[in-house]
Amino acid sequence: MSYKNFPMVPRVVFGRGSFNQLNEILAPKRLNINAPFIYLIDDVFKGNEWLTSRISLSYDDRIIFISADEEPKTSQVDALVEDIILTTKERPSGIIGIGGGTLLDLAKAVSIMLTNEGETKDYQGWDLVKNPAIYHVGIPTISGTGAEVSRTTVLTGPEKKLGINSDYTPFDQVILDSELTKDVSKDQWFYTGMDCYIHCIESLSGTYLNAFSQSYGEKAFDLCKEIFLDDSLSEIESQEKLMMASWHGGMSIAYSQVGVAHAMSYGLAYLLGTKHGIGNCIVFDHLEEFYPEGVKLFKEMKAKHNIELPKGICADLSDEEFDIMINISLGLKPLWENVLGKKWEKTITPAKLKSLYKKM
Incomplete structure (x- = not known):
């Protein structure tokens, strides 16, 4: 009998205020000055200095604020990937998702689609991803979805709602700082x-x-x-x-x-x-x-x-x-x-x- 050889998140930081360690965690992962870090952040944090002031942007690093009002879609992933490819000199050093399940799933999907050809909808299913994703980090600001640890990214496509379930989906790094959940309704x-x-x-x-x-x-x-x-x-x-x-x-x-x-x-x-x-x-x-x-x-x-x-x-x-x-x-x-x-x-x-x- 053959058993599932299951991938887990290799690195995790836990503790109130651990979000402050983000910059030192990312620094060694920067590939070069032309390979930016792209931050996908729930737009509820737009103008929220308490969170954004702790992210130090260097070179061509970017923050993209995204609404989590709707469930993440395959077309949304395709648009983000295209935007990133067109505006960066080189493939990014990493994708950092900050938010709830929607933002974490988008970060996982974007990091996969930057290294895999075709459209996101082609990868909805089990073990269809061929190439490893780029470095990606998950930082939940609400607790419960399990998106920070799972090997799936749940997306609504043109024909179905189904995850990209693959060994390349889990985050390379997760930061669990419960202080980030303090303003959840x-x-x-x-x-x-x-x-x-x-x-x-x-x-x-x-x-x-x-x-x-x-x-x-x-x-x-x-x-x-x-x-x-x-x-x-x-x-x-x-x-x-x-x-x-x-x-x-x-x-x-x-x-x-x-x-x-x-x-x-x-x-x-x-x-x-x-x-x-x-x-x-x-x-x-x-x-x-x-x-x-x-x-x-x-x-x-x-x-x-x-x-x-x-x-x-x-x-x-x-x-x-x-x-x-x-x-x-x-x-x-x-x-x-x-x-x-x-x-x-x-x-x-x-x-x-x-x-x-x-x-x-």
């Missing part, structure tokens, strides 16, 4: 934190489960319970623990897979543009049949933090629109196999998915 904190919680539930109850993914999943699950149900944590403790829950949750799916909530939320994102965290929450709220204990606890957390999920987002959809979501969702075969095993198609039919989507 409560709703966003909850939705992204629940992305992590749902990673754990789907991994721990899946058919792909093994001791490797279980050990990370259980730790992330315990941290999520503490963060979202325990009143005794200070704000700083909560921020630090959620950052580690996100890391462990990302690791738990690395050697296994996610499940129903992710498969169905990809459909919502593709058709309606629903953001990943909130999409997972909307779907997971209706999945008692698959994850009875997990959903019960989720509803408890939702009530405790007075979170109102959007309702009726699928109320006015046509049959054709339902079919688009269903086809996107059914295309994610490894996820369904993780939920129900090899014969999943006997249980998960288009009619079954339609009845679930209609509840949302």
Whole structure:
């Protein structure tokens, strides 16, 4: 039997204020004065001196502010890559992504596409990337997505929402500074934190489960319970623990897979543009049949933090629109196999998915 030889992030710095070490971490990685560092930064930090003043730009280094209002798209990656190629004298020394899952996924994808020919959409799938990415660094400013540790970059393409899953995707360096998450709004904190919680539930109850993914999943699950149900944590403790829950949750799916909530939320994102965290929450709220204990606890957390999920987002959809979501969702075969095993198609039919989507 052959086992997956799984790549991990080789270098990670953890600690409040560790963002201050960015410049000294990058300095030895500069290839020459014509090979800039390109910073892709969530545009919520535009004009935020507290963060940007700590980045020292030299030579032709650039900051590109990007809105995270929409899910990252393959066309967006292509446009960024073209812009970088046209405005730099040489291939960049590195790409640094600073933001939530959207910015981290964009940074991973851009670093891959700078060394691989063709369009980004051609690489949506498993192990399609031929050449190693350029040096890339991930700095999360919100915790929960697991994008900082995963070997995938989730993108919406012209035909599907699917990650570039490859050994070249993970970051070369990650900086985990929980202080960067201090201004996240409560709703966003909850939705992204629940992305992590749902990673754990789907991994721990899946058919792909093994001791490797279980050990990370259980730790992330315990941290999520503490963060979202325990009143005794200070704000700083909560921020630090959620950052580690996100890391462990990302690791738990690395050697296994996610499940129903992710498969169905990809459909919502593709058709309606629903953001990943909130999409997972909307779907997971209706999945008692698959994850009875997990959903019960989720509803408890939702009530405790007075979170109102959007309702009726699928109320006015046509049959054709339902079919688009269903086809996107059914295309994610490894996820369904993780939920129900090899014969999943006997249980998960288009009619079954339609009845679930209609509840949302």
